[in-house]
Amino acid sequence: MLAELFLDAARVCQDYSPLTHTLLVSAADDLVRGGVTAQVMAGAECDRKSTVPGLRFASALHRLVLEGRAPGLAKHYPTAGGQPHLHTLWDDALPVLREHTDDLRALVSSTVMQTNEPGRNAPLFGGLQTATHLAAGVVGRRTTFPVRLLEVGASGGLNLRPHRVAYRAGDEVFGDAGSPFALDTQWTGRPPVDLSHNLRLVRRAGCDLNPVDVSTEDGRLHLSSFVWADQTWRWERLRAALDLAQLDPVPVQQATGPEWLADQLARPERDVLTVVWHSVVWQYVSPADRAMGRAILADAAARAKPMAPLALLVFEPRRAHEDGGYEFQLLLKLWPSGISLRLGSGAGHGVPFTWDTQPWN
Structure with missing residues (x-):
């Protein structure tokens, strides 16, 4: 189940990235309820765990922020000069998901997990x-x-x-x-x-x-x-x-x-x-x-x-x-x-x- 893979990814970053953890837990709940996250992730329902669909989802949102296309969400992202406010993070992510559903779906489907740390x-x-x-x-x-x-x-x-x-x-x-x-x-x-x-x-x-x-x-x-x-x-x-x-x-x-x-x-x-x-x-x-x-x-x-x-x-x-x-x-x-x-x-x-x-x- 895709929501479970999101929660798996959330657990990995729980102690290291409160922002990513909060985002993925909220997205998993939205997936279960059939919300806009399900539209963004359409086509990824059968993805294997090793493809980490949750982190690809988080990456797609981060990319929009870095490109200056999600100013309402950027205020939570230190990489864009923001400061996380976890209690309002998902509320500010939802408009971005709705406005950029097609772009986000394309990013998720075409992206391979790569950190090159x-x-x-x-x-x-x-x-x-x-x-x-x-x-x-x-x-x-x-x-x-x-x-x-x-x-x-x-x-x-x-x-x-x-x-x-x-x-x-x-x-x-x-x-x-x-x-x-x-x-x-x-x-x-x-x-x-x-x-x-x-x-x-x-x-x-x-x-x-x-x-x-x-x-x-x-x-x-x-x-x-x-x-x-x-x-x-x-x-x-x-x-x-x-x-x-x-x-x-x-x-x-x-x-x-x-x-x-x-x-x-x-x-x-x-x-x-x-x-x-x-x-x-x-x-x-x-x-x-x-x-x-x-x-x-x-x-x-x-x-x-x-x-x-x-x-x-x-x-x-x-x-x-x-x-x-x-x-x-x-x-x-x-x-x-x-x-x-x-x-x-x-x-x-x-x-x-x-x-x-x-x-x-």
Whole structure:
């Protein structure tokens, strides 16, 4: 039932975004009563949970606000200079839903859930530093390997510039201190390597079924609309990441993960560490594509050489509690050395993060 999927999404953001939670609970009630929300969501009645129709609904409304087409609702949205008043939020949303029913339906039906959260650069940076140091140590290199970074499910490619971000960790800054994107890592602990070492990314590439061109206003609006509007720190983080993307463009190719990965990994590259990376993507991938991706990676791992190593670095939710709860874990595998580590865990948006290196079986 569509209303239940809205309530599922509302529960996810209950402790993090009162505005989105209130909006989705009210919309779920309106759906049950056959109100205007049912007209907006027409055609989505059979959507799967993984397509998160509730968050696509919230995103569509947010986009209208950002485009200046819903001034009566904008007064509740901090991203538009407003301040949430939860007791009147739904009353002010209803006129927007009625006036823009067709536009909202079109946005919901054409939108794929994409956050491309740039905060995940923080664990990625530490994970890459760890991978380059370990791979060099295995072969006795005095300097770390340069990196070829391949991201599956890259969306707008905002996490393909880990070497161009300024990472604040306590009183220290690592990475590119002059970057327009300064990220407070909110780390507990540190990766067990020298973070002052400069990462050398010699090649970067990404793929996505629905890539977002962040060089366009439409692309920037698309990603911005998925930020929960009362999380201003995420909004500002995204703005900074988009500014960096303008200075350092990295195109994202439209392709399925397995097809693209097979082409990228067809030949090992000597004197380069190839890193396959993905973050909070796995739940959106079909079982068939998951199996195919694992097989392609296993084949490439079998062909990896000490001087042409391969790494898998992922930040994904994993079941970690007896009550069935999940935590977001950073996991690293290196071939041909066979090193397999759980580097730590953190919030789904990448910050805060706790470093705690343990074997990963």
